Amino acid sequence: xxxxxxxxxxxxxxQLLHLMIHSLYSDKExxxxxxxxxxxxxxxxxxxxxxxxxxxFEDDSELAIKIGVDEKNKTITVSDNGIGMTRDEVIxxxxxxxxxxxxxxxxxxxGDQVKDANLIxxxxxxxxxxxxVADKVVMTTRKAGLPAEEGVRWESDGSGNYTVxxxxxxxxxxxxxxxxxxxxxxxxxxHRLRSIVNKYSDHVSLPIQMPNLIDDNARKEKTPTExxxxxxxxxxxxxxxxxxxxxxxxxxxxxxxVSYDPEPPLAVIxxxxxxxxEYTILLFVPAKAPFDLWDRxxxxxxxLYVRRIFIMDDAQHLMPAYLRFVRGVVDSADLPLNVSRxxxxxxxxxxxxxxxAVKKLLAELKRLSNKExxxxxxxxxxxxxxxxxxxxxxxxxxxxxxxxxxxxSTKQDDAxxxxxxxxxxxxxxxxxxxxxxxxxxxxSAAKQSPHLEVFRKNDIEVLxxxxxxxxxxxxxxxxxxxxxxxxxxxxxxxxxEIDQGAQPHTAEELDPVLKRFKEILKQEVKDVRxxxxxxxSPACLVADENDIGANLERILESVGQAAxxxxxxxxxNPNHPLINxxxxxxxxxxxxxxxxxxxxxxxxxAHLKEPAVYxxxxxxxxxxxxxx
Numbered sequence: 001x002x003x004x005x006x007x008x009x010x011x012x013x014x015q016l017l018h019l020m021i022h023s024l025y026s027d028k029e030x031x032x033x034x035x036x037x038x039x040x041x042x043x044x045x046x047x048x049x050x051x052x053x054x055x056x057f058e059d060d061s062e063l064a065i066k067i068g069v070d071e072k073n074k075t076i077t078v079s080d081n082g083i084g085m086t087r088d089e090v091i092x093x094x095x096x097x098x099x100x101x102x103x104x105x106x107x108x109x110x111g112d113q114v115k116d117a118n119l120i121x122x123x124x125x126x127x128x129x130x131x132x133v134a135d136k137v138v139m140t141t142r143k144a145g146l147p148a149e150e151g152v153r154w155e156s157d158g159s160g161n162y163t164v165x166x167x168x169x170x171x172x173x174x175x176x177x178x179x180x181x182x183x184x185x186x187x188x189x190x191h192r193l194r195s196i197v198n199k200y201s202d203h204v205s206l207p208i209q210m211p212n213l214i215d216d217n218a219r220k221e222k223t224p225t226e227x228x229x230x231x232x233x234x235x236x237x238x239x240x241x242x243x244x245x246x247x248x249x250x251x252x253x254x255x256x257x258v259s260y261d262p263e264p265p266l267a268v269i270x271x272x273x274x275x276x277x278e279y280t281i282l283l284f285v286p287a288k289a290p291f292d293l294w295d296r297x298x299x300x301x302x303x304l305y306v307r308r309i310f311i312m313d314d315a316q317h318l319m320p321a322y323l324r325f326v327r328g329v330v331d332s333a334d335l336p337l338n339v340s341r342x343x344x345x346x347x348x349x350x351x352x353x354x355x356x357a358v359k360k361l362l363a364e365l366k367r368l369s370n371k372e373x374x375x376x377x378x379x380x381x382x383x384x385x386x387x388x389x390x391x392x393x394x395x396x397x398x399x400x401x402x403x404x405x406x407x408x409s410t411k412q413d414d415a416x417x418x419x420x421x422x423x424x425x426x427x428x429x430x431x432x433x434x435x436x437x438x439x440x441x442x443x444s445a446a447k448q449s450p451h452l453e454v455f456r457k458n459d460i461e462v463l464x465x466x467x468x469x470x471x472x473x474x475x476x477x478x479x480x481x482x483x484x485x486x487x488x489x490x491x492x493x494x495x496x497e498i499d500q501g502a503q504p505h506t507a508e509e510l511d512p513v514l515k516r517f518k519e520i521l522k523q524e525v526k527d528v529r530x531x532x533x534x535x536x537s538p539a540c541l542v543a544d545e546n547d548i549g550a551n552l553e554r555i556l557e558s559v560g561q562a563a564x565x566x567x568x569x570x571x572x573n574p575n576h577p578l579i580n581x582x583x584x585x586x587x588x589x590x591x592x593x594x595x596x597x598x599x600x601x602x603x604x605x606a607h608l609k610e611p612a613v614y615x616x617x618x619x620x621x622x623x624x625x626x627x628x
Contacts, residue, residue, distance in 0.1 A: 004165040005164050006163050007163070028133050032200070034130075036208060037201075040205075042082025044310035048311060055145060064081065064209055068211070071188050074180050082173050084143040085143055086150070134181060138154070138176075139153070140154075142169040142171070151167040191213075201233055203254045208235070211228050237305075237308050239270065255284045261290075266286065266287045266379055270283075277353070279331060281331075281356075283326050285326060286382070289383060302319045303328075312344075318357065320354070322393055323387075330357065335350075362404070365404050389469060398477065408443055409424070410462045421435065437487060440465070445605045448603075449604065450600075451489045451542070453533060453536050455488060471549070490549060513579070514528050525541075526568065528569070529572075530572065537573060539571065539572045544568075550601075550605075570600060595621065598614045
């Protein structure tokens, strides 16, 4: 009875295979980069597993990747002696989307061949790129530590099915053999394969080996043997070299290796720390946000090495969540090789490495903001909303982070034009004591808010905060440069400092109006008072000084969290014709009060509880005015 089983690729994998086979991508040479990357990962995993089980190495052979070419059979074989896979792991890793991210990849495709090809590595679907150049692929593998009889053979032509069979495999690791399509035979050229290795994988720390090149005359007399393999990559971990000796192109190539991003990074931070604690960091700030930026639990930006031995991917303890977009490596000379995630949580050295790496990153971002503002603007556009989380999470660096924040402002024309808190405080009038801000659910809502009227009249700048995270930012960042941050929509503002011409409105004739407002709205508001904020609008709602604002309340409710219930304060503008024309003894006064309250709520983005009632009242009042 045959042990061969035939399986069907999942739907999303079939979609991807169809794209690969039908030549969606022009940059087909990336297939070799992806196979080398998989082999390198397999070697790293073997090293780590062998820290607790030396027997997994099985022999004394050097960990390496080999690339062989068979011109007669038109095949390329990429081999490694890494960790290998079991039968179940082969099916799980290659046949389904459980580990590959294929579904997300297909959803992210844009139709742009170059951009879509660059997504291959980012989404972990690199193995499938082999079908860009091959019409048949065979993979043989055996998990380290298992007997030779536990080898696995996987085969597919990319048409929708694959077979899995048992085989005897003497050596641990994985061999992937590609039968090249007729139009892809130029990949049999050893010179071209070497150039691809040099382009994409020169900094892989594992030796990448190919048969020695033999000149054309000698080729007729000699065929390369197993002893004729030579290393074709530098194989030296880039971060161990002196940064003065590393070119921008080498940094770029290494960045592409760790991030699969073909664009140059915005910033490179390469630093070696010596002393009581010795470690090296090589970190990159991307120029474009990764697809999973908003997934706080998906952390795979920084790899941890100990004395150049790979220990762990997804080393989240080396980088806080608000810097989860950073890519790179940290290599420690002092940590033990048997590092566990529990160890990372409690180790003081890890805390010091993390602290040092974060400070270096923030210093580089500060340099960008001062010396290369266009680059910093790109950073802010891509990562600003995530970076703001640092104000909440990173108390030790809150001041440094605050100096890097950017906000829209009433001094600017649109949401893309942003200002720093430093710029704001530098141009504050001497009489202004606070940094004023307004939170809203959109830039447009903030810019049109009636709360800004008195500030516009007196040419006082107000920061316009429309990201949901901003509500938490201002709750944690209460001052900057000894200036308190003050919401223009909360509390009773002391405007004497900015509105010298304004006089408190305490006219006795308003008392009957205020009293009737309070009686009618006693279930909806905490208080009704004369406003000094308003110059054009008849009314607005404000939160009491220690209550949460309406915008935060709406945000919490939108994510299913119970928000503390606080009644707002209604402020009315005694200089507005509508207010001046109100007669508290008239029959329509009650309708006017409710309409003004509802309009104040609408102006700050609230949803009316009874919109039909509001419309009826407005229509009735308009009809009365028309008749009169």
